[in-house]
Amino acid sequence: MNAALKELLDLLDLEQIEMNIFRGRSPEERQQRVFGGQVAGQALVAAGRTVPADRHVHSLHAYFIRPGDPSVPLVYTVDRVRDGRSFTTRRVSAVQHGKVIFTLSASFQVLEEGLSHQAPMPEVPAPETLPTFRERMEVIFGPQENDFFRRRPVDLRHITPLTWEAARDPSLTGPESKVWLRFDGELPEDPLLHVCLMTYASDMTLLDTVLLNHGRAWGDKKTMGASLDHAMWFHRPFRADRWLLYAQDTPNAAGGRGLARGQVFTQDGELVVSVVQEGLVRTTES
Numbered sequence: 132m133n134a135a136l137k138e139l140l141d142l143l144d145l146e147q148i149e150m151n152i153f154r155g156r157s158p159e160e161r162q163q164r165v166f167g168g169q170v171a172g173q174a175l176v177a178a179g180r181t182v183p184a185d186r187h188v189h190s191l192h193a194y195f196i197r198p199g200d201p202s203v204p205l206v207y208t209v210d211r212v213r214d215g216r217s218f219t220t221r222r223v224s225a226v227q228h229g230k231v232i233f234t235l236s237a238s239f240q241v242l243e244e245g246l247s248h249q250a251p252m253p254e255v256p257a258p259e260t261l262p263t264f265r266e267r268m269e270v271i272f273g274p275q276e277n278d279f280f281r282r283r284p285v286d287l288r289h290i291t292p293l294t295w296e297a298a299r300d301p302s303l304t305g306p307e308s309k310v311w312l313r314f315d316g317e318l319p320e321d322p323l324l325h326v327c328l329m330t331y332a333s334d335m336t337l338l339d340t341v342l343l344n345h346g347r348a349w350g351d352k353k354t355m356g357a358s359l360d361h362a363m364w365f366h367r368p369f370r371a372d373r374w375l376l377y378a379q380d381t382p383n384a385a386g387g388r389g390l391a392r393g394q395v396f397t398q399d400g401e402l403v404v405s406v407v408q409e410g411l412v413r414t415t416e417s
Contacts, residue, residue: 132316136284140318142169143176143327151209153177157201165199167358168334170225172327174235177207178221179323186219186239187368188326193361197232199225205232217241249366249402250394258311258374258398261288271295285332286313294339294348301346308340308379318372328371329404333393334358338410340379341389347414356412359388369395369403387413 138158145153155173157165171193179188199205205225212220218240225233264287271293288311292303312335314328338356339349347354369375379393389412395404 133284136314136316139284139328139331140324143172143324143331145173145176145180145207147180148206151181151211153180153207153209155205155207157199157205165201165205166334167195167361168331170195170199170205170233171235171334171361172331173205174207174223174225174233175237175327175330176323177209178223178235178237179239179327181209181211181221182219182239186241187322188237188365189240190364191235191237191330191362193233193235195233195358195360197227197230198357199232200227203227212236217243252376252396252400252402253309253378255290255309255311255376258288258313261290261311263288267293267296271299284314285335286315287311287336292343294342297343297346298348298351304344304346306340306344306381308336308343310336310377310379311374312377313374314371316372318370322368325369325371326365329369329375329395330363332371333363333377333395333404333406334361334408336377337379337391337393337406337408338389338412340381340391341384341410341412344381344384345414353415354412355414356389356410359409359411361408362406364405365403366405367401367403369397369401374398375403384412387411 145155148154175191205227208224210222212222218238221237223235224231267289290309297303312332342348376396377393379391381389381391383390388409390409393406394402396402
């Protein structure tokens with residue numbers, strides 16, 4: 132297990148300071164604002180710790196309200212909305228500087244049998260045949276960029292072009308993005324942990340799909356954005372330390388916002404997670 136994944140697991144291990152109140156922190160490496168996937172993952176941890184172990188999260192709906200400050204702790208308060216015979220509902224608020232910066236509603240369910248069908252998995256090359264994200268970035272920006280990408284907890288293998296590649300070559304633009312991902316280390320047998328890690332990873336590349344369709348890239352000084360809301364549905368069990376295909380597309384962009392969708396498949400072709408996100412995407416002309 133690499134050091135970045137160990138640190139992420141530590142970030143997700145929230146401190147409980149009251150019955151329904153938890154405290155989290157951000158990485159030591161200070162960014163301008165807290166990564167949205169981190170807040171969502173920590174909030175889901177807080178919710179899950181107030182739910183019986185036999186109930187598994189099947190959906191979450193979240194809103195990013197204010198930018199998070201990475202220099203101060205995040206306080207998560209859990210509202211135990213409902214404890215039914217089959218379903219449990221929790222609402223979580225993340226607070227900094229006395230203000231709510233993020234809200235999450237999550238629903239948990241006891242495992243049940245029922246009808247089953249799914250969309251087919253796209254035909255894609257195996258992850259082992261693809262270069263790593265770091266190798267792709269080194270081609271674009273040179274070896275000096277390696278340091279940051281070496282410290283990532285997730286191994287990403289992009290099948291489709293990166294946004295920075297499409298920004299340089301308009302022929303590479305398109306409304307779909309596909310990437311293999313796997314957390315870089317063996318993880319414990321904890322279903323909630325695997326779901327929380329996928330929640331973290333789901334925010335890493337989804338909004339990029341909107342930029343890819345327009346030949347834009349983060350960091351080009353003409354494009355800025357942020358997650359606005361995020362929804363996930365967890366269909367079947369999975370492991371975040373095994374290869375997962377994240378197939379993403381963008382059906383719409385308008386009004387300074389972009390919408391992106393994602394489907395997550397195991398290597399065996401099982402559809403395990405569906406994701407939808409709307410984000411702020413503001414651009415200026417050169």
